[in-house]
Amino acid sequence: MKLRVLGCDGGRGLGYNSTSLLFNDHILVDAGTIQSELTLEEASKITDIFFTHSHLDHLVDLPFLFDATFESRKEPLRLHGTKHTIDALMKHIFNDTIWPNFSKLPTAEKGQFVTHVIQADNVYDVAGLRFTPIEVSHTVPTVGFKIEDDNGALIFSGDTGPVDSIWDAANDCTNLEAVILDLSFPVSEQGVADLSKHMTASDVEVELKKLKVDCDVYAFHYKVGLASTLEVQTKQLKHFGKEVKPLRHFKEMII
Ligand SMILES: [Zn+2]
Numbered sequence: 001m002k003l004r005v006l007g008c009d010g011g012r013g014l015g016y017n018s019t020s021l022l023f024n025d026h027i028l029v030d031a032g033t034i035q036s037e038l039t040l041e042e043a044s045k046i047t048d049i050f051f052t053h054s055h056l057d058h059l060v061d062l063p064f065l066f067d068a069t070f071e072s073r074k075e076p077l078r079l080h081g082t083k084h085t086i087d088a089l090m091k092h093i094f095n096d097t098i099w100p101n102f103s104k105l106p107t108a109e110k111g112q113f114v115t116h117v118i119q120a121d122n123v124y125d126v127a128g129l130r131f132t133p134i135e136v137s138h139t140v141p142t143v144g145f146k147i148e149d150d151n152g153a154l155i156f157s158g159d160t161g162p163v164d165s166i167w168d169a170a171n172d173c174t175n176l177e178a179v180i181l182d183l184s185f186p187v188s189e190q191g192v193a194d195l196s197k198h199m200t201a202s203d204v205e206v207e208l209k210k211l212k213v214d215c216d217v218y219a220f221h222y223k224v225g226l227a228s229t230l231e232v233q234t235k236q237l238k239h240f241g242k243e244v245k246p247l248r249h250f251k252e253m254i255i
């Protein structure tokens with residue numbers, strides 16, 4: 001699979017893009033950054049978006065996508081999320097107050113998007129790429145994903161504090177190539193990480209002891225302004241003797 005990292009930070013600011021991972025040029029996981037990294041032609045090719053959870057940094061560019069691609073989109077975009085996430089999108093974003101309900105535009109019969117409720121541990125196949133939601137531990141209901149094709153698998157934790165489910169899935173996986181893991185705050189802000197259910201490098205160090213598979217490990221969700229501190233703390237972490245890498249250093253990778 002091809003992964004293009006449009007954004008992988010825990011907020012937006014100069015040099016920081018919130019989370020959006022583009023797979024095989026047409027499937028997004030989260031919608032924190034779209035228009036600032038894609039041409040209109042590229043954005044028009046997106047067919048599906050899988051959401052980890054309802055927090056703004058993971059969906060903020062979605063409303064603008066419908067504006068931008070209204071003329072060029074031939075088929076409705078498919079939005080996949082847990083019931084909590086889909087309900088939140090419809091109630092708080094596409095409510096005809098914050099933004100138009102594009103699921104009924106241009107016509108009620110054929111709008112700009114359709115919603116699809118997903119459930120943890122089920123497998124969803126989109127053009128040969130298989131997505132398995134995995135429940136994780138965050139302040140709102142959140143899933144990570146195992147994303148797999150015939151060449152390999154990737155596990156993306158989503159926003160989470162320490163959790164076992166990701167590692168159970170990873171250790172069960174026979175073709176795991178990489179794990180992308182929440183690392184949001186410096187070790188000095190452990191209290192904030194605990195409260196907001198994110199991780200520090202100290203948490204990740206403990207968590208990685210649960211991962212029995214030799215694979216690449218990437219850290220994502222650096223909070224705005226903290227990247228230089230967090231990069232140093234990330235690179236001190238090792239898995240099977242290899243440095244954990246900041247995902248923000250990678251624009252594109254083949255898995
Ligand atoms: Zn987030």
Ligand SMILES: [Zn+2]
Pocket residue numbers: 053055138159
């Ligand atoms: Zn979050």
